Amino acid sequence: xxxxxxxxxxxxxxxxxxxxxxxxxxxxxxxxxxxxxxxxxxxxxxxxxxxxxxxxxxxxxxxxxxxxxxxxxxxxxxxxxxxxxxxxxxxxxxxxxxxxxxxxxxxxxxxxxxxxxxxxxxxxxxxxxxxxxxxxxxxxxxxxxxxxxxxxxxxxxxxxxxxxxxxxxxxxxxxxxxxxxxxxxxxxxxxxxxxxxxxxxxxxxxxxxxxxxxxxxxxxxxxxxxxxxxxxxxxxxxxxxxxxxxxxxxxxxxx
Amino acid sequence: xxxxxxxxxxxxxxxxxxxxxxxxxxxxxxxxxxxxxxxxxxxxxxxxxxxxxxxxxxxxxxxxxxxxxxxxxxxxxxxxxxxxxxxxxxxxxxxxxxxxxxxxxxxxxxxxxxxxxxxxxxxxxxxxxxxxxxxxxxxxxxxxxxxxxxxxxxxxxxxxxxxxxxxxxxxxxxxxxxxxxxxxxxxxxxxxxxxxxxxxxxxxxxxxxxxxxxxxxxxxxxxxxxxxxxxxxxxxxxxxxxxxxxxxxxxxxxxxxxxxxxxxxxxxxxxxxxxxxxxxxxxxxxxxxxxxxxxxxxxxxxxxxxxxxxxxxxxxxxxxxxx
Numbered sequence: 044x045x046x047x048x049x050x051x052x053x054x055x056x057x058x059x060x061x062x063x064x065x066x067x068x069x070x071x072x073x074x075x076x077x078x079x080x081x082x083x084x085x086x087x088x089x090x091x092x093x094x095x096x097x098x099x100x101x102x103x104x105x106x107x108x109x110x111x112x113x114x115x116x117x118x119x120x121x122x123x124x125x126x127x128x129x130x131x132x133x134x135x136x137x138x139x140x141x142x143x144x145x146x147x148x149x150x151x152x153x154x155x156x157x158x159x160x161x162x163x164x165x166x167x168x169x170x171x172x173x174x175x176x177x178x179x180x181x182x183x184x185x186x187x188x189x190x191x192x193x194x195x196x197x198x199x200x201x202x203x204x205x206x207x208x209x210x211x212x213x214x215x216x217x218x219x220x221x222x223x224x225x226x227x228x229x230x231x232x233x234x235x236x237x238x239x240x241x242x243x244x245x246x247x248x249x250x251x252x253x254x255x256x257x258x259x260x261x262x263x264x265x266x267x268x269x270x271x272x273x274x275x276x277x278x279x280x281x282x283x284x285x286x287x288x289x290x291x292x293x294x295x296x297x298x
Numbered sequence: 299x300x301x302x303x304x305x306x307x308x309x310x311x312x313x314x315x316x317x318x319x320x321x322x323x324x325x326x327x328x329x330x331x332x333x334x335x336x337x338x339x340x341x342x343x344x345x346x347x348x349x350x351x352x353x354x355x356x357x358x359x360x361x362x363x364x365x366x367x368x369x370x371x372x373x374x375x376x377x378x379x380x381x382x383x384x385x386x387x388x389x390x391x392x393x394x395x396x397x398x399x400x401x402x403x404x405x406x407x408x409x410x411x412x413x414x415x416x417x418x419x420x421x422x423x424x425x426x427x428x429x430x431x432x433x434x435x436x437x438x439x440x441x442x443x444x445x446x447x448x449x450x451x452x453x454x455x456x457x458x459x460x461x462x463x464x465x466x467x468x469x470x471x472x473x474x475x476x477x478x479x480x481x482x483x484x485x486x487x488x489x490x491x492x493x494x495x496x497x498x499x500x501x502x503x504x505x506x507x508x509x510x511x512x513x514x515x516x517x518x519x520x521x522x523x524x525x526x527x528x529x530x531x532x533x534x535x536x537x538x539x540x541x542x543x544x545x546x547x548x549x550x551x552x553x554x555x556x557x558x559x560x561x562x563x564x565x566x567x568x569x570x571x572x573x574x575x576x577x578x579x580x581x582x583x584x585x586x587x588x589x590x591x592x593x594x595x596x597x598x599x600x601x602x603x604x605x606x607x608x609x610x611x612x613x614x615x616x617x618x619x620x621x
Contacts, residue, residue: 096503122505134503136496139489147493148504155486156506157514160478163486205504 047110049074049213049245050095050126056103057087057094064090066269068104072247072262074212077239079256080249081280082266088249089131091266092215096128097121109212123152125212131221133198137191141182141201144190145173148208173208180204180234196227200234207238216248220255228252232259257281265289319469323462335465337573338472339529340553344565345479346522347550352559353483354515355495357414359547360401360421364394364520366428366542368527373441373537374434381447387471387528394524395517397424402516406509409498418544425542440538443531458532468529475525480562482518491515552590556597558604567606 048071057065064087072078082088094101100115107113113121136144149169150156177183182200185193190201199219206214219235220228236259238244250256256263256277263280265273267289273280280286319338323331343365350356368390375386401420405413428435435441449456449467456463482488490511493501498508531537540546549572550565557568575593579586601608 117507118502119505119507122503128503130500130503134497134500136493136500138496139492143489147489147501147506150486150490151505156490156511158486160481160485162481162484163489164484166486205500209504 079260128215341566343526344550344553360417362546363421363424364523365527368524369531369537390528395521398520406512558607
């Protein structure tokens, strides 16, 4: 069981019309390995995530999550299996309280989404679970606040809480530190590391900030013009001449 | 927690309001009892619509279609000789919900203006059926009812042709339906519904089948619109195609905008304002729609949360500054 990769992708391709955004990508991510996907703007990172997470089906190829095929399945079928994602632009329920934001995935996980005439207030256990998640992320103090009233960095943490509430096995993070100041970035890195260790969650993230990537990823995939250019440990990637050539115009990888 | 002390105040106010509504037919002239009965029916109609707009963020322009299905099912069943009001009510709700489930299956695939246009289209189709299928619906004359089933209570039988009985019957049914809606929006499903309005993509990506959630809401809203249609058919002793005309679908939209979509009782309040204004203004002029427009425009521009929404916000702010 432990040998089954949490994510396996075979010859994945996606095209908008004639333009091939993603081209024949195959990769495997072992359970528990903190993995990063890097590549210059327009390399196809977000499209790649959209295809894996079920936002739209791929034009080609197959996707397996923990050994089960999920190719072409919509998000609401993939999520209960244990794969969740964040978005590059913070994606939360702005007018709802921070606690309600987290309560929603918990209600769905416990199949209470179609409970009609029972008061929500009676879901005490789920409220408690929501508060546990909030305190893990460190935003319990904002529980009653509408999510839109939080500072930018805290909103990103709310999205993390929303994503993590269902205790996913695999989390796709699309640029988790985008737009954050150095302090917030540091906090996010620590949080991801801690969660990966404590719960064995596998994180697969894209990132702009090379410092972040090299400080947390154990394995890195490099995407270039829609194809997979290189795979390896941070050291291997840093030393890879092809990566330097394509990605950094021959310069050094700064970090 | 800061809302706690307000809670009993709201409860006291509601009990007073219900008591007032019960007492009304005993001191108001018959004419006003009729007006009040119509307001109650339209309040329920508007609130069924607002389950879609206010809670799930869907603007339906075809709600009169389901209102009409409820009305025609009632008229047809009474003409068939059905005697039981409770069965007639259930049949009306059920047939409207069934129509909403079938039509909703196609509507919920789209959002915003597209959703609005598809619901408008289906609403017009239902109107045309009611208008042109003369053998079944009596065409533009509709189906007038010479008899209404009696309201049977233990130990007594009341005629619905008595305005006071009719009003109290409407009041009980409307209050029960509003109570049902109130429970619904405070249930876990209610929160999921709000989440559809807030961010349907995030909701899908925490595991909800957004279409299914919307279809469920659409079906419930259709059933409740059907219930208000049943009441309206009994109230008027007839069903006519006018009930299904698209201008009838506009009514709950206007009432909700007037009262406030984000307040639970906003649409009901809007319905009351709508009819009271109509009464006052039609006494003075025949061009009441001009005045309605003249009132709606500043409401939309200056009080986008509606009249009740703005009042409650103002009231809450006053309370906060008092502390």
